[in-house]
Amino acid sequence: MAKALYVHIPFCEAICTYCDFPKMVAPAAFKTAYVDALKAEIAATRDDLAEVDTVYLGGGTPSSLSHDLLSDLLDFIASQLNVTRLREMTIEANPNDVTYEFVRLIKAKGVTRLSIGVQSGQPHLLKLLGRTHAKEDVERAMKAVHDAHFYNVNLDFIYALPTETIADLEADLAWAVALKPLHLSFYSLILEPKTILFHDWKEGRLPLLDEELEATMFETVNRVLPPAGYHRYEVSNFAIVGFESKHNLHYWDAHDYLGVGMGAHSLLGNTRFHNHPTLSKYLAAVKKTGFGGRLADPCDPFREACVMGLRKVSGIDLADLWVRFGIDPLLRYPRLRDNERDGLVTIDHASIRLTEKGLILLNYVERSFT
Ligand code: SF4
Secondary structure, eight states: OOSEEEEEEOBOSSOOTTOOSSOBOOOHHHHHHHHHHHHHHHHHTGGGOTTOOEEEEEESOGGGSOHHHHHHHHHHHHHHSOGGGOOEEEEEEOGGGOOHHHHHHHHHTTOOEEEEEEEOSOHHHHHHHTOOOOHHHHHHHHHHHHHTTOOOEEEEEEESOTTOOHHHHHHHHHHHHHTOOSEEEEEEOOOOTTSHHHHHHHTTSOOOOOHHHHHHHHHHHHHHTGGGTOEEEETTEEESTTOSOHHHHHHHTTOOEEEESTTOEEEETTEEEEOOSSHHHHHHHHHHHSSSOOEEEOOOHHHHHHHHHHHBTTOEEHHHHHHHHOOOHHHHOTHHHHHHHTTSEEEOSSEEEEOHHHHHTHHHHHTTOO
16 A cells, blocks of 8 residues: 655756656646646545645646646545645746745645755756756745745755856855755755756766865755754765655655656556656556556566665664565675764664764665665
8 A cells, every 4th residue: 555645746847957757848738737636636536545644746847737726636636545644745936937826726735845946056066957046046935935825835955966066055054044944955966867957077078076076066955954953864865853855755765655647657566667758658558547647667676675764874774674575685685784883874773873984985885775
């Protein structure tokens, strides 16, 4: 049974240079047809939704839907769930879309958490990323949010960008804290194939940061945010205590979740699958079967639970893994003992956790799970 429902809205105002999510720029008529298909897919999966306690509308840019369409979709989602179970409903938004009216609407429809894609406040970095907003738009959005008495807000940032300096990052960190969100995500850039930035790098037009500077930036994030009241609970995620993302914790705990929409992924009963990543195929599949594709992916659920669990500061919960899989990770992955000797992980009777050094070398530690 799924614990979490992810609803993918693929529409964007413009395409960012680093983005490899399923997304598109589309006219209004496409959006209406898409929301109709989403509703059909959610209805078809209703039997799997009885235990859902978190919902996440992500993208793409969910806030790019018209208020009428968004209102219709949120009403429909609520009608298909046991809303008394719901602990969190998040919607992602572009700063330009966050108006007082938008916040009042989502609040009235039961949304409890807003995640705004900020990425940076530095004009040259926003330009590099292809973002369409400016620093002032984020400040205006946060004012609208607080004017509407809505406080459970996450701001997403990216750092370790080409040409970024420590001074840029420190300015972003100070600004982020001053905006008073209850949650902050600071992700270091991952250069994904098939993105504009990747192409520019391949063509030799874009130098990447060296690893030492990237490691210093990681330490800078961890030096600034905890004293400002944001405790780190996952490699890239920080929150005021009690405002951690319940939905994302389902992913990191490798709980079952259902994803609906173009290109959305799911994990159900140790089976992974994804929907068609193109709009025409997605719409055709929903019309024909009620589902958006359900294309099977290879999956080793025990390995996934270990890799995802290690991302949390609390680490891999050994008792939970034993109850669910009957497997001891130290027997399956003996290289974890080498990581312990190298000071990368701490192992005790209850958990396996990354050390500060292991957090920086997470990619290396993950190679132990092979
Ligand atoms: S990063 Fe977000 S807003 Fe930018 S293209 Fe990707 S999904 Fe759209």
